[in-house]
Amino acid sequence: MKPKETKNLFSLTTPLYYVNDVPHVGSAYTTMAADAVARFQRLQGKSVLLITGTDEHGQKIQRTAESLNRSPQDHCDQIVSSFESLWHKLDIQYDRFSRTTASRHAEIVKEFFGRVWDKGDIYLSQQQGWYCVACEEFKEERELIDQKYCPIHTNKQVEWRDEQNYFFRLSKYQKQLEALYQERPDFIQPESRRNEVVSFVSQGLEDFSISRLNVDWGFPVPVDPNQTIYVWFDALLGYITALLDPDSEPTLENALSKWWPINLHLIGKDILRFHAVYWPAMLMSADLPLPGRIFGHGFLTKDGKKMGKSLGNTLNPVELVSQFGADAVRYYFLKEIEFGQDGDFNLTRFVNTLNADLANDLGNLLNRTLRMAHKYFEGRIPNVSGAAIPDDHLLKSYAANLGQTVAQGYESLAFSEVCIATLNLVQAGNKYIDEQAPWTLYKQGKLDLVGSVLYSVLESVRLAAYLLSPITPNLSNEIYQQLGFSIDFNDKTTVETAVPFGTHARWGVLPAEQALAEPQPVFQRLELPETVSS
Numbered sequence: 001m002k003p004k005e006t007k008n009l010f011s012l013t014t015p016l017y018y019v020n021d022v023p024h025v026g027s028a029y030t031t032m033a034a035d036a037v038a039r040f041q042r043l044q045g046k047s048v049l050l051i052t053g054t055d056e057h058g059q060k061i062q063r064t065a066e067s068l069n070r071s072p073q074d075h076c077d078q079i080v081s082s083f084e085s086l087w088h089k090l091d092i093q094y095d096r097f098s099r100t101t102a103s104r105h106a107e108i109v110k111e112f113f114g115r116v117w118d119k120g121d122i123y124l125s126q127q128q129g130w131y132c133v134a135c136e137e138f139k140e141e142r143e144l145i146d147q148k149y150c151p152i153h154t155n156k157q158v159e160w161r162d163e164q165n166y167f168f169r170l171s172k173y174q175k176q177l178e179a180l181y182q183e184r185p186d187f188i189q190p191e192s193r194r195n196e197v198v199s200f201v202s203q204g205l206e207d208f209s210i211s212r213l214n215v216d217w218g219f220p221v222p223v224d225p226n227q228t229i230y231v232w233f234d235a236l237l238g239y240i241t242a243l244l245d246p247d248s249e250p251t252l253e254n255a256l257s258k259w260w261p262i263n264l265h266l267i268g269k270d271i272l273r274f275h276a277v278y279w280p281a282m283l284m285s286a287d288l289p290l291p292g293r294i295f296g297h298g299f300l301t302k303d304g305k306k307m308g309k310s311l312g313n314t315l316n317p318v319e320l321v322s323q324f325g326a327d328a329v330r331y332y333f334l335k336e337i338e339f340g341q342d343g344d345f346n347l348t349r350f351v352n353t354l355n356a357d358l359a360n361d362l363g364n365l366l367n368r369t370l371r372m373a374h375k376y377f378e379g380r381i382p383n384v385s386g387a388a389i390p391d392d393h394l395l396k397s398y399a400a401n402l403g404q405t406v407a408q409g410y411e412s413l414a415f416s417e418v419c420i421a422t423l424n425l426v427q428a429g430n431k432y433i434d435e436q437a438p439w440t441l442y443k444q445g446k447l448d449l450v451g452s453v454l455y456s457v458l459e460s461v462r463l464a465a466y467l468l469s470p471i472t473p474n475l476s477n478e479i480y481q482q483l484g485f486s487i488d489f490n491d492k493t494t495v496e497t498a499v500p501f502g503t504h505a506r507w508g509v510l511p512a513e514q515a516l517a518e519p520q521p522v523f524q525r526l527e528l529p530e531t532v533s534s
């Protein structure tokens with residue numbers, strides 16, 4: 001296979017979510033993060049392919065559909081539309097939505113299975129053990145709670161299985177995996193997750209079964225139609241199917257020709273083992289290059305437990321978005337929960353954070369400064385050149401390194417640091433304008449000084465809006481428009497040329513004398529509602 005043709009391509013995935021229920025805020029969390037990365041990479045001038053989708057096979061789905069008196073396919077179709085609709089509400093700009101029930105996917109799975117089979121890495125054997133249907137995974141006896149409950153799905157009893165299945169020779173890849181983790185220390189992130197995986201693998205890998213008996217909802221094993229391919233052996237390949245152009249033949253060669261290897265798999269830590277151990281081993285067996293990195297973030301929790309569809313302790317993202325707007329939800333989760341760590345959701349903190357950061361610090365600063373520009377400079381940016389402001393100016397000197405800090409933050413998925421570093425500039429802007437008191441300078445007839453103060457504050461607000469645009473695209477649009485630009489951060493085909501990072505992440509972009517729009521609040525203060533139901 002040819003290496004990825006240019007460095008200018010960036011492909012990334014969210015997990016393919018299980019359609020056992022409608023999406024919740026946990027599913028939204030990974031997807032918002034992935035969208036922020038994709039938007040950042042586009043600003044950097046990359047061609048980006050953001051893949052999301054759904055994992056639709058397996059016993060969990062079969063049982064859920066039965067319990068709802070639906071056919072599995074009808075059930076999947078209904079749930080898929082709720083995922084798509086949520087992604088639109090949250091302004092997620094995905095490029096591919098991969099469904100594992102797609103007929104093209106069947107072809108890819110078959111071909112991949114054939115490669116691994118030809119390699120001699122699949123064999124028939126007896127499988128015995130405790131199975132969690134909610135995880136679709138065998139559990140070690142010592143992992144179980146009260147000897148019968150899954151440690152993640154603590155309300156679900158595991159089931160005893162004793163059947164003939166096809167196995168994948170995972171154990172054969174132990175050394176190669178260990179070498180991979182050693183040679184590419186960034187392959188699994190954050191470091192705590194890497195350590196977990198390294199320790200797990202060092203305890204010795206066992207082969208895992210990749211087929212099931214008596215599960216109809218899935219693809220038949222090509223060499224034995226009485227067995228169905230295990231849902232994970234099918235789902236992970238959904239990332240490859242997603243790479244196919246809409247009109248190309250479903251072959252591995254076509255799928256892998258442009259976007260492979262995927263640069264980044266973003267997942268929650270619950271599915272780390274599948275992505276960081278099983279997936280690379282499967283790819284090694286098929287002689288395919290490995291993805292760039294796997295980032296396993298933490299859990300959104302409720303009362304300390306992972307929110308999840310199976311536990312039903314979730315928060316409804318549709319309700320959150322309709323009450324507070326997409327930017328608010330995106331900003332809160334990406335800023336307030338350090339990416340990689342677990343975090344509990346708290347509605348009071350949600351409202352307070354957004355009011356403090358976006359309504360007060362950022363929104364008010366823009367509003368009051370724009371009002372002065374209207375009053376003192378006839379609604380235009382003062383006739384000042386950003387370059388002429390001295391380098392040791394409080395705001396300019398902070399802004400000088402901010403673009404780089406923020407770029408590193410997005411690259412390393414430290415969204416919280418991105419927001420904090422950017423807000424620091426805004427807070428410095430508020431302090432600066434209070435200290436400089438341009439309203440007094442104006443009364444004293446020092447119009448040049450007033451112009452320079454207003455310019456540097458407006459430029460700081462612009463820069464902050466730009467740097468936050470992967471997280472809060474609508475707010476950034478509002479700010480840019482009020483500053484007199486006609487730019488749409490949601491137009492993914494033009495952002496790279498209209499607002500390249502190399503230019504707009506620097507100080508001094510506001511053109512002197514550009515006409516400003518009428519000041520309007522860019523972020524409405526939020527009220528604490530009585531309740532937000534789950």
Ligand SMILES: Nc1ncnc2c1ncn2[C@@H]1O[C@H](COP(=O)(O)OP(=O)(O)OP(=O)(O)O)[C@@H](O)[C@H]1O
Nearest residue numbers: 017018026027030267268299300306307308309310
């Ligand atoms: N509580 C959560 N916190 C953070 N991410 C989550 C959370 N729940 C789900 N996710 C995201 O969804 C992925 C799991 O997808 P899945 O469809 O299995 O959702 P789930 O709600 O965890 O389902 P279930 O409860 O049935 O296991 C995780 O790897 C992560 O990307």
